[in-house]
Amino acid sequence: MRRRTFLAHSAAALGGSALIGTVGTTSATATTQAGGGARTTETLLAGTEYASEVVTIDAPNDGPTAVVVGGMHGDEPSGYRAASDVASWEFDAGELVILPKANRPAIERGTRHNDNGDLNRKFPTGREAETKLARAIWQLVEQADPDVVLDLHSSQGVYRTHESSVGQAVFPTVVDPAPAYAQTAIDTANDTVVPWYMPYHRYERGNSLDGSSPLLGHKVAGDLDLPGYIVESTRFILDPSTAAQWTSLIAETLLARHGIPRRDGRVETTGGDKNR
Template identity: 55%
Template sequence: MQRRRFLARAGGAAALGATGLLAASQSGDDVSAAAEGDDETSSYTLLSETRYATKVFVRRADPASPTALVVGGMHGDEESGYRAAGDVAQRPLRSGTLVAIPRANRVAIRNDRREGAHGDLNRAFPTGERPTTKLARAIWSVVERHDPDVVLDLHSSVGIYRLHANSVGQVLWPTDDGKAATYADRTAAHLNDAVVPWSMPYHDYRVGGRLTGGSPMLVHKVAGDLDRPGYIVETTDFLLDEGTQVRWTKRAAADLLARHGVEPAGGKR
C-alpha cells in the first residue's frame, strides 16, 4: 500500500506539471514510459519505439482505494476483448484506480491472429519464474508497478463452454481466492438476469474452475505469485454480433470491478 500511495502521488505530480513529462524505465529494456495528462487520467507506453509499443492508461478517482488492472488483446483475433478493454479504460470512475492495457499484443492485433511474433502471449507467464518474452515481461512490469488488488483479462471464444468442443465461451474464470469465486458467481447471476436475453439460455454465463497458477497464463500468475483475485472473462462470438460481444464483455468487467471497489461513474455497471 505504501508503494501504491507513492505512485499515486507521483502520478499527481506529473499531472500538475501539465506541460512536462515524467519518464520512467523498469525491467531493463522491457519498458519505456512517459506519463501525461491531468489529475484524473494519465498514460504511458510500453516498449516505445518498437513494433510492440502499446499504451497503458491510468484513471484515478481515489488513490487510497483499490486498484484494478484490465488487460485486453492478449490474443490478436479476439476483437471484442480488446475493444471492451479500450472502452473500459475511457470510462470515468466514481471510486478506485483503474489501470488498463487495452491492446496488449499489438503485433497479433495488426495481423488479426491469435499469436504474435513469439507465439501465444498468454502462455508466457509461468508462475514463480520470469515471464518468457520481452512483451510478457513488460506487461508483468505493469503489475509490479501498480500493485493491483484485482486483475481482469478480457477474451472472446468461438463457442460455448460444455456445448462446443474445446470452447470456453460464456465463462468467468476466477482465481483460487474465496472473494474472487464469490464475486464471479454474483456477476454471472447479474449478467444472466440483466444482460443475456431470456430467449438465449445457452448463452448464460457460467463460472469455471478456479485458477491456481498451474498454467503459464497472466491470471494464473496473479493467482500463483500474488495470491490475489483475478478473472479471465470469455464471451462467445457464437450467434452474437461484435457489438453485442463488446457490450456483454464490458458489463461483465464493470460488474466485477465494482465488486472490488473500482466503480464507473454514472450509468449501470
C-alpha cells in the same frame, strides 16, 4: 516504491529500454476528469513493435487498485474493445491501470499469436515471464500493486458443449472473494443482458485459476495470491459489438464489487474490500 520510481528501475530488466515511454513528466499526457481525479496516458515499450497505450485513472476518492488487460490475442475483438471501453469511463473511487491492446502486433494482423507464439502462454508461475512483451506486462502488473486483475478475452463456441472452446464464462482465481464475485457478475449479466431466447449464451462459472498453467490469470493467483478473473464472451452467433458490451458489463460488475465503482454506471456498488 512509487510508480515512476519503479518505471525507472524497470528499464534495466528490459535490455535498457524503459517499461513505459521515456520516464519523466514528458512521457505522459494527463487530463482531469469531472468531479476530480486524473487520467494519464503513457506507452508500454515505446519505440518497439509492441508499443501500446496504457491508461491510468486516478479517481477522486481513495480505494483499491485494479489492473485491466485486453487484447492478449489479436483475433479476440470483444476483449480489447471492452478494455478500451473501461479506459474511457470515470470512477468514483480507486485507481485503474488499463492496457487495452496488450498484443498490438497480433491485433494488427487479426491473429491469435504474435511472432513469439501465444502471448497468454508466456506467464509461468514461479518463473520469469518468457518474452519481452510478457515481461513488460507482468512488470506493469507488479508495479501497479493491484488488489484485483481482470483479463478480458473473446472465445468460441458454448461452454462445455463445443470441444476446444471455453464459450461464455468467467474464470476466477482461487483467492477469495474472486469465486463469489465471479458468480455475482455472471448472474448480473445473465439477468440483465443475455436474452431469455439465447439460453446457450448464458455465462457460466469456469474452472478456478490456481497457478497451474502459464496464463496471466494463473500467475496472478500463483505469484501474487490475488483475486483475478479471465472473462470470455463467445463469438458463436454473437456479433463482436454485443459481446464487447456484455464483457464491459461483467468488468463493471467485478470492479464495483471490489470497491471501484463506475460513475453513472449500470451496476450498483454492493460492497467490496477497500484493503487487501
